[in-house]
Amino acid sequence: MSHLHDPVAAAADTAHEWIRAVATSLGTDEPRAYRVLRAWLHSVRDQLGVAGSAHLAAQLPELLRGTYYSGWVPSRVPLRHDAEGFATRFAREAGIERGEVGYTAGAVTGVLAGRFSPGQLGRVFGVLPEPLCRLLSRAAPASADGSGRRKQVHRPAADLSASIRALGEAVGVLARGLEGSPVESDEADDARMRAAAQQAQRILLAAGVTAPPELQQDHDRITITAPGRAPGDGR
Template identity: 50%
Template sequence: MTHQPDPLASAHQTAQEWLSVTAHHLGTDDRHYAYRVLRTWLHLVRDRLTVDTAVHFAAQLPEFLRGVYYDGWTPSKVPLRYDAAWFTNLFADQAAISPDDVPAAAGAVSAALNALCSPGQLDHVFALMPASLRGELEGESVTAETSAHTAPGRAHIDSLEDKVQALTEAVSVLARGLEQIPSSEPAADRAAKAAQEAHRILIAHNPPAT
């Protein structure tokens, strides 16, 4: 009987290599810890992105990690408009680490993925985040004293950035839906779907009052 190679061996090896790079940047030999932090980073960043951007970023990941990335994803509920404080608390909870350790851990994963992904890919992802959250993902921490002086102004700027980003995403979706491209889908149906998606993006940012 001819021996057949494991068809998943290459995918498994690539995922292990990515995990090793992540562990190296985290400064640990504990691969369970490295996996937990990497998984948390992937899920929280994923949920902050629009569907199109999340899918585009997923294409950068090796097959096994792509499955981890998509686990539990609900496209109809994204993007979630959370700030750095919310990110820190949820990251700490899901990764089972102290909130004080989140900036360093998140920054280490970002550095690892920046080295592993195509050049500029993470810059594109981070450009869709408010400045305070970008700082957190890049390993910056804010002291209590600094936060007390800057939080109101920073929150206002983050809110404005989010509004501009939501409008940009909605317009982009509409533009793609109205493009005159060869497709088996009727143009009217494509435009209607684009309008629904744009509306969903805007509602996700400004939910109606109840």
């Protein structure tokens, strides 16, 4: 049936394009890519409240929106899984091994980051626990050729543009967090800056822009110092 006579052909084509993008990113076939995409959508959806779920669904093609809402129970969300529980559920629904979840989920996140409106994944990641953000943004594994080098992924211009937008948004969040208030105590300043740093990191994770592993490991030990104050200064 031609597009002229099939009222849902255009919607189906758009959904297939998203699924093909996931398949290409993972180097797999479309049926498996669809299962993985569905697992990502359901796993993330159930970590959000009703309003957050609606905002995320609005970013999806019409037919994938039906997939997104399949099995959704608004009265039971948000569910709160730790990273292990989240990964177990993701693996079960995607039909993959538990050890594949990080790379697989990260690949889906990268595809969606280039298709959602600017800042959307940052807002989603902003309400997720940081361990889940890291799991959903994990980079590709090392190559299997024994070289120890990671696979080189050539990112399209759209993905690069999304990364640049994410950097700009993260810098804006940090700048607002560093704005001092004449009526706040030093403790309030520090809490606001820590919250801004965490939000900025989640925005970057959502776009697949991450710090080197050694810096990520030191994240909890980083001290953010306001302009004009030295580290350890109690003033």
